[in-house]
Amino acid sequence: MNTPATPRTSALGKLYLVPAPLDFGCDQATDLQASMPLGTLQQAASLSHWVCENAKTARAYLKRIHDITPLCQPIQAMSLVELPREVHKKGDHQGQFDARGLLAPALQGHDLGLISEAGMPAIADPGASVVRAAHDAGLQVCPLVGPVSLLLALAASGLNGQNFAFVGYLPQDAQERCARLRDLEALALKTGQTQLFIETPYRNAVMLAALKHTLQPHTRLAISSGLTMAQASIISHPVKHWKQSTAVLDNAIPAVFAIGR
The missing domain is CATH 3.30.950.10 (Tetrapyrrole methylase, C-terminal domain)
Structure with missing residues (x-):
């Protein structure tokens, strides 16, 4: 039996699905503004709590964003939590991973960003479990515009x-x-x-x-x-x-x- 969703309240943060450029993992980085809308980059720059596939590449992406629009705080002060290794290997689109623990910042009132290695999180990439858990917890899910x-x-x-x-x-x-x-x-x-x-x-x-x-x-x-x-x-x-x-x-x-x- 599914657990009823928790009613949304103003005290809860939002979960933002932040797309990444498709050049991740490739030798040459492209002009970020050529494929990512400024509004998406500005929203990403306002976040200080993240769930990501890889913290190292997420930090590299945030540095590129900072070159265009200032981050809300230094990267070293941000919270970046990686998805478990088994999620990378087996995926999480079938509901086998309980992601509720990753939503703690949003449940405490902080907006939270979800980012994958390239493109849109949860589309041919991990992240579906985080989105599903956010809905079940009553969090507002906000997909941002970017390349898929x-x-x-x-x-x-x-x-x-x-x-x-x-x-x-x-x-x-x-x-x-x-x-x-x-x-x-x-x-x-x-x-x-x-x-x-x-x-x-x-x-x-x-x-x-x-x-x-x-x-x-x-x-x-x-x-x-x-x-x-x-x-x-x-x-x-x-x-x-x-x-x-x-x-x-x-x-x-x-x-x-x-x-x-």
Whole structure:
């Protein structure tokens, strides 16, 4: 039985979902103001309590924000609490992690920021458990505007944006991966539903090879990498074209894969 949500009161802080630039983990940082609205950066600069994936990279992001709009206090004085390691490894989107303890600052009246390594927290990243716990505790959840790679890739793919599904990571085992690709392709071709998925960057080349080997010639494959960055690449063609192409995916830059008709 679900616990009834605690009524909201003015004494409670808010949970802000703060998007991060998509260049996290890449060699070259982009101009923050080119992809992040000033309002988002100003709101982030006003927060002194954070839940993050990695405190080191969160501090680096806050330093970049400070170069644009002053932080409310020195980074050294801020509270940055990392999500547990098991959340990184197994995810938290199925409700298996109790995040209530991370909300203590907001329950004490402080606004709290949630940040992931890139893009929007809880979208293909950890954080759903924190958001769910915030709702259950009666906290107001405020998503801020910023880049979300999945939607940018979908919009740029030329595939069906009215009916789509994000299916996360595919199996690492070669045979299981090919079987999963065939299932996703069959669903996409039958229903018109675009299938979106991602892969760990260092396996980009392996994924592309599997796609070219497994998918039918007329299935459309779109691959978007380095979105919002200077080296951004967005290519969408039937698989038969990909087989003739010499395009190579950078194994250091995250990519979003989409298949459809």
